[in-house]
Amino acid sequence: MKKKEEKSSIIEICPVRNVISRFGNKWAFLVILILNENKVIRFNELCRQIPDVSSRVLSGTLRMLEADGLISRKIYPVVPPKVEYRLTEVGLSLVPFIIQLTEWAQTNMKRIVTHRKQFESNAGME
Amino acid sequence: MKKKEEKSSIIEICPVRNVISRFGNKWAFLVILILNENKVIRFNELCRQIPDVSSRVLSGTLRMLEADGLISRKIYPVVPPKVEYRLTEVGLSLVPFIIQLTEWAQTNMKRIVTHRKQFESNAGME
DNA sequence: CGGCATCCAGCCGGATACTG
DNA sequence: CAGTATCCGGCTGGATGCCG
Numbered sequence: 001m002k003k004k005e006e007k008s009s010i011i012e013i014c015p016v017r018n019v020i021s022r023f024g025n026k027w028a029f030l031v032i033l034i035l036n037e038n039k040v041i042r043f044n045e046l047c048r049q050i051p052d053v054s055s056r057v058l059s060g061t062l063r064m065l066e067a068d069g070l071i072s073r074k075i076y077p078v079v080p081p082k083v084e085y086r087l088t089e090v091g092l093s094l095v096p097f098i099i100q101l102t103e104w105a106q107t108n109m110k111r112i113v114t115h116r117k118q119f120e121s122n123a124g125m126e
Numbered sequence: 127m128k129k130k131e132e133k134s135s136i137i138e139i140c141p142v143r144n145v146i147s148r149f150g151n152k153w154a155f156l157v158i159l160i161l162n163e164n165k166v167i168r169f170n171e172l173c174r175q176i177p178d179v180s181s182r183v184l185s186g187t188l189r190m191l192e193a194d195g196l197i198s199r200k201i202y203p204v205v206p207p208k209v210e211y212r213l214t215e216v217g218l219s220l221v222p223f224i225i226q227l228t229e230w231a232q233t234n235m236k237r238i239v240t241h242r243k244q245f246e247s248n249a250g251m252e
Numbered sequence: 253c254g255g256c257a258t259c260c261a262g263c264c265g266g267a268t269a270c271t272g
Numbered sequence: 273c274a275g276t277a278t279c280c281g282g283c284t285g286g287a288t289g290c291c292g
Contacts, residue, residue, distance in 0.1 A: 015231075015235050018235070020155060024151075024152065043274050054266050054268095056277090057264080067245040069238055083274060097227050109141050112194045116193050119192065173254095178286095182287085205253085
């Protein structure tokens with residue numbers, strides 16, 4: 001019990017990391033971006049838009065984002081079930097920064113990939 | 127050999143993720159931020175500034191950032207060894223976005239943490 | 253001082269199968 | 273349709289120890 005919360009660390013001191021670390025999640029950024037483009041989306045549709053995520057992990061990602069209040073989940077009590085996801089205001093407020101980050105990534109990607117290859121070449125010799 | 131690069135996925139299609147995913151690394155953001163504040167810093171000093179990172183992982187993080195060309199590593203051939211790290215221009219160009227992200231995190235942190243607790247309370251009952 | 257090598261625990265995330 | 277349950281392999285990252 002009590003995983004490691006007692007390890008008071010910089011993560012407590014600097015709770016920013018606490019929040020940011022959620023994006024270590026492989027798909028969180030992508031989900032937010034897709035939700036931003038679609039406004040509202042159902043689970044399986046989201047599944048299809050991210051071909052290589054398993055429903056289990058996607059489900060977990062959505063839960064996490066929902067727990068943080070970045071997305072909302074609306075359940076229609078019908079058969080077959082229908083669930084809609086959409087960004088909350090907080091989630092929406094994050095979007096611009098993610099987009100800026102992806103734009104930065106696009107701008108610098110080539111350079112980075114190139115540098116990465118050079119670096120790998122130099123590694124081991126010299 | 128060949129870890130899983132053959133799994134052509136959305137990560138190839140969308141190379142942005144390729145770049146962004148580096149920040150899934152637990153400490154990358156923090157290292158960049160500290161480097162931004164210190165301009166130049168030595169390994170052990172960096173170690174001390176992030177108390178709960180092991181030297182092994184910090185070393186790995188630094189290598190990764192160096193491979194991507196975000197930081198540079200300058201070795202002085204003296205004893206005892208002296209190595210300095212600093213941001214490159216590319217690394218520097220990323221700083222504003224990280225800062226914006228951390229500012230967003232600071233602004234919304236309380237709300238998120240609160241929401242997280244409410245969410246956990248509601249989970250399990252109903 | 254600045255690492256890398258080894259070992260190892262825990263978590264992340266994929267595949268598959270099953271349920272309301 | 274929208275998940276959850278289980279299993280499990282692989283990666284992450286901490287601790288320790290050694291080396292130039």
